[in-house]
Amino acid sequence: MVVQVIILIVGIYILGGVLFAVPFVIKGVTEVDEGTHGTKLGFRLIIIPGTIVFWPFLLSKWIKSNKKHD
Amino acid sequence: MSASYQAVLWNRQKKHYDWLIFAFCTSYLAVFTSVTLVYNPQVTFETLLIRSTSTLALLLLHVILSIGPLTRINKKFFPLLYNRRHLGVTMFCIAAVHGLFSILQFHTLGNVNPIVSLFTSNTRFDSVSAFPFQALGFFALVIFFLMAITSHDFWLHNLSPKVWKTLHMFVYLAYFLVVMHVLLGVIQYETNPVFVIILVLGSGALITLHLVAGFQETKKDNIKFHLQRESFVMVCDVNDIEEDRAKMFCLDKERIAVYKTDGKLFAVSNVCKHQNGPLGEGKVIDGCITCPWHGYQYLPHNGQSPPPFKERISTYDVKIEESKVWVNPVPYPEGTERPGAIITINQKEEMFV
Amino acid sequence: MIRPLRRRHLQIWSALCVLIPAGIVTAWFSIKRPLHNGVLQPAAAQALPNIIFSVEQKDYVVRLRSSDTLPEQLEWINKNILTVPSAVIYETVAGGEDVKSADLIGRIEAKGNYYFPLQRNSIKEKPKFILYDFIHEEIIDSLNFRP
Incomplete structure (x- = not known):
């Protein structure tokens, strides 16, 4: 039972990561790290697994960088 | 980089x-x-x-x-x-x-x-x-x-x-x-x-x-350096360091790399900005201190990566007195230019005595 | 590497220097004893001449064999690949249900013939062999030998 609940939570977390990864690798990544301007598709693809795992951290970074620009 | x-x-x-x-x-x-x-x-x-x-x-x-x-x-x-x-x-x-x-x-x-x-x-x-x-x-x-x-x-x-x-x-x-x-x-x-x-x-x-x-x-890390004068610490003889290489000394919390290149000595932080690689174990390539881990480079006199790269490391004062190398363990802000210490011919010749 | 990290590395490996040997020793001594001299691979042993008892199931044939000089032998012939890939055989006496108190005889997997030397005098003790899935902790089959 406990195992099922943990797996469900992890599953939801990863689903959130997958949804977040799409806009992030297209747009967000260049706002978070200026070194990523003009990077090619290969680089964007290679950071997807990490984005899915660390998405809450990257989301907060993205929000912060947006506030800075405003 | x-x-x-x-x-x-x-x-x-x-x-x-x-x-x-x-x-x-x-x-x-x-x-x-x-x-x-x-x-x-x-x-x-x-x-x-x-x-x-x-x-x-x-x-x-x-x-x-x-x-x-x-x-x-x-x-x-x-x-x-x-x-x-x-x-x-x-x-x-x-x-x-x-x-x-x-x-x-x-x-x-x-x-x-x-x-x-x-x-x-x-x-x-x-x-x-x-x-x-x-x-x-x-x-x-x-x-x-x-x-x-x-x-x-x-x-x-x-x-x-x-x-x-x-x-x-x-x-x-x-x-x-x-x-x-x-x-x-x-x-x-x-x-x-x-x-x-x-x-x-x-x-x-x-x-x-x-x-x-x-x-x-x-x-x-635990080697003690006893000779001190006006905030400088004596670390080694100038001939102990090979050309285009460094020796490392842990004077305070972290190691300092003293490089010999182009007739001068330069002291910089031993810690590479990339992954904390040991810069003192690298060598000077094309005029730059090159990290042995992943090849990140820094100019010896100011600790800055050559453009377009932006990494910077701390630099230190170094001087030579009677062929002995003295280093001041107080760091300058990262990327500060230092003149280094010129090795005179006398000091070099002592090698062959 | 920075100094605190160098120190941390040394601390970690000092700990592993104690933990890993302790783990190896504990694991080695908890291996069920008969397995130390058991035989797993089909090619490594040959069938003894006399068949004392035989049981035939859908997927496997199990025989108790003997000879005049050698200890008794368990012959396990897998006719098909077992649906359970993580199977071991335990030997216990008639009525024994728990693998904890049983002797571990060996492991079987693919199709083929397996021969395991038996330690105890099985004929007299009416042995029982348990086919056990050690990953899922389930008894797959119990074979009672009553010669």
């Missing part, structure tokens, strides 16, 4: 390195398969795959973990470290095949979710010989996964070097989990003592290497 990212940084050396890894892995799998088929022709494809990938991943893990201390014991091993990340990602992929097929083979026959089955089918945590060893392997694989997906420099910069390094230090926990996974798994059910022998030799070699390297480094 950090001007702009690429998916994979391949140059000639790294390509050689990667082809070597690929050739080694494929020949290992081929030899393992042939030998098994000779001695056990009835073996199933899944079993063969699970066993060959498990042993290969374990072997690679031992190689990976021995590279660090080997470079600290002897500089000749630095080329191995240069592309260690590719070796790490390769090891994860092989271990992942082992994990995936083990779950398929052992946990997909029932009507329970395979991952749930992995954790619930055996709950004898109080037993040694029947311990749920598969869970240990699973957690080790999760650590390797996290390391593999963050192996790009993008993650080093964005997670911060401190978090990144901490995450990657978990490899030692993963290693311990893998060792226990083997000890409580295959060793409990196989008759062949070769598994135990290999594991004892492998872990014994790793422990010895790490302890030898670790104690050597601690000894270097």
